[in-house]
Amino acid sequence: MSKYLLQHDNSPVGKNLALALHFLNLENWALRTSRAVVFKLNHFKVAENSALEGLKILQLSDLHLDSQSANVAKIKRLCRQHKYDMCVITGDFMSKKIADYTLIRHQLNKLKSVFNCNLGCYAVSGNHDHPRLLKRLPHYGIKLIDNDHIKFNTGQGDWVLGGVSDPHCHNDYDLNKASPRELPYPSILLAHSPDLVHQAYYHFVNFYLCGHTHGGQLCLPGGIPILNNSHVARRFIHGSWQRGMMQGYTSAGSGCTGLPLRINCPPEVTLHHFLAA
Numbered sequence: 001m002s003k004y005l006l007q008h009d010n011s012p013v014g015k016n017l018a019l020a021l022h023f024l025n026l027e028n029w030a031l032r033t034s035r036a037v038v039f040k041l042n043h044f045k046v047a048e049n050s051a052l053e054g055l056k057i058l059q060l061s062d063l064h065l066d067s068q069s070a071n072v073a074k075i076k077r078l079c080r081q082h083k084y085d086m087c088v089i090t091g092d093f094m095s096k097k098i099a100d101y102t103l104i105r106h107q108l109n110k111l112k113s114v115f116n117c118n119l120g121c122y123a124v125s126g127n128h129d130h131p132r133l134l135k136r137l138p139h140y141g142i143k144l145i146d147n148d149h150i151k152f153n154t155g156q157g158d159w160v161l162g163g164v165s166d167p168h169c170h171n172d173y174d175l176n177k178a179s180p181r182e183l184p185y186p187s188i189l190l191a192h193s194p195d196l197v198h199q200a201y202y203h204f205v206n207f208y209l210c211g212h213t214h215g216g217q218l219c220l221p222g223g224i225p226i227l228n229n230s231h232v233a234r235r236f237i238h239g240s241w242q243r244g245m246m247q248g249y250t251s252a253g254s255g256c257t258g259l260p261l262r263i264n265c266p267p268e269v270t271l272h273h274f275l276a277a
Contacts, residue, residue, distance in 0.1 A: 030218075030261035037074040039082070040270045042240055042249050044207055045277040051157030052186050052207075052274040058084040058117070059270040061211025062126065062253025065107040067095040071254055071267060072107045078269050079114045085154070086119040089142065090211040091126025091166060091192030093133055095257050104133060108140045115141040119152065122161060126192040126212065127168040128257070145190065147174040149183075159186040162205075166192040166212075179203050194236040194250050201243045208248035209272070213237040215252030219264040238265070 046052045058079060065072070094104055115121035121142045125134055137144050145163035152159055162178035175196065179187050181203050189205045193212035200208050215238035216225025228234055235241055240249050254267040 027261070030263050033264075033266055034068070034256050034260050034262040035070055035074070035267075037071050037078060037254055037267045037269065039078045040268050042270055042272050044247050044249075044272055044274045046186070046274045048276040049156065050186060050274070050276070051154065051159040052188075053156060053276050055086070055154065055274040056084040057188075057209075057272045057274075058082070058087045058114075059090065059209055059211075059249070059251055059272060060087065060114075060254060061090040061251040062092040062214060062255050062257075063089070063107075064095040064128070064253075064255025064257060065093055065104045066099045067257070068255035068260060068267075069103060069107050072110050075254055075269055076111055076114055082271055084117055084271060086161075087115050087117050087121040088161075088190055088209060089121070089123035090190055090209055090251065091124050092128045092211065092253070092255070092257075093123075093126070093137075094128050094130065095255070096128075097130075099130065099133075101133065105136070112140055119154070122150070122163065122190065124163040124190045124192055125165055127166050145178075147172065147177045149178055149180070149187075151185065157185070159188070161188050161190070163190040164196060167195055168193065168212075175199055175203050179205050193230055194248070195231050197232055197236055197243055197246075197248065201246050205246055208243075208246060209251075210248070211251040211253045213250060213252075214256065214262075215239075215250070215265040215268075217252075217256060217262055217265055221264055223264050225265075 122145050123142050146165040149160050149162035164178040165173045167173045179189050186206050188207040191210045194210050219225050238250055251270050252268045
């Protein structure tokens with residue numbers, strides 16, 4: 001069993017999982033998969049002449065920069081191969097309670113060119129993120145929009161980007177501030193996890209972007225998650241989905257927590273293109 005794995009997770013669960021993968025001869029494959037970042041293109045349907053038509057948003061999620069820094073160069077290379085109007089980050093910049101902030105800052109500096117785009121870069125916090133780090137995000141060109149919203153006009157009309165703090169660790173999450181029900185504009189909501197899907201639906205959110213689940217991280221063939229660390233149905237924990245008229249996407253993220261391993265669920269960066277149906 002790899003000492004490298006135990007440096008990341010020396011807990012009884014981590015040890016047993018690493019041991020099981022070692023004896024099944026899956027350890028090296030799972031480690032390689034965790035570093036094989038893929039690019040995904042997702043299409044959202046909008047009405048013709050919608051204020052969102054033609055918009056391209058790059059989504060990063062669950063970077064976990066203190067434990068998965070090896071992926072940063074690949075993330076940067078993939079992102080720079082594509083054009084996008086806005087970058088959003090749906091939480092979990094870090095992994096550990098006692099984090100290497102020097103390493104995290106170094107990795108964020110490497111990604112500054114990714115965050116620099118026409119409409120800016122916006123983020124919400126995740127359950128692993130510490131206020132010490134969140135306060136420094138503007139230094140890297142990232143605006144934190146926990147429990148807030150911003151109105152944009154890209155030439156075809158007004159639309160709103162909102163963000164809500166993570167309900168796993170913040171009791172002050174406020175959808176009324178992130179996406180007020182009375183807004184007459186199309187709305188996009190950033191959340192760390194899919195756990196607010198149903199509440200967002202009743203707030204008339206049009207598009208919901210999130211992460212947190214890592215797509216299951218360890219999945220059966222076909223990307224079927226073995227575990228679900230959210231409180232919603234499995235159909236909401238990876239990829240595109242729909243709840244009534246609300247369209248959403250749950251990113252598998254680009255990092256890992258616990259053991260730096262993935263099976264049948266590679267890390268990803270995602271480009272969302274809003275196209276007329």
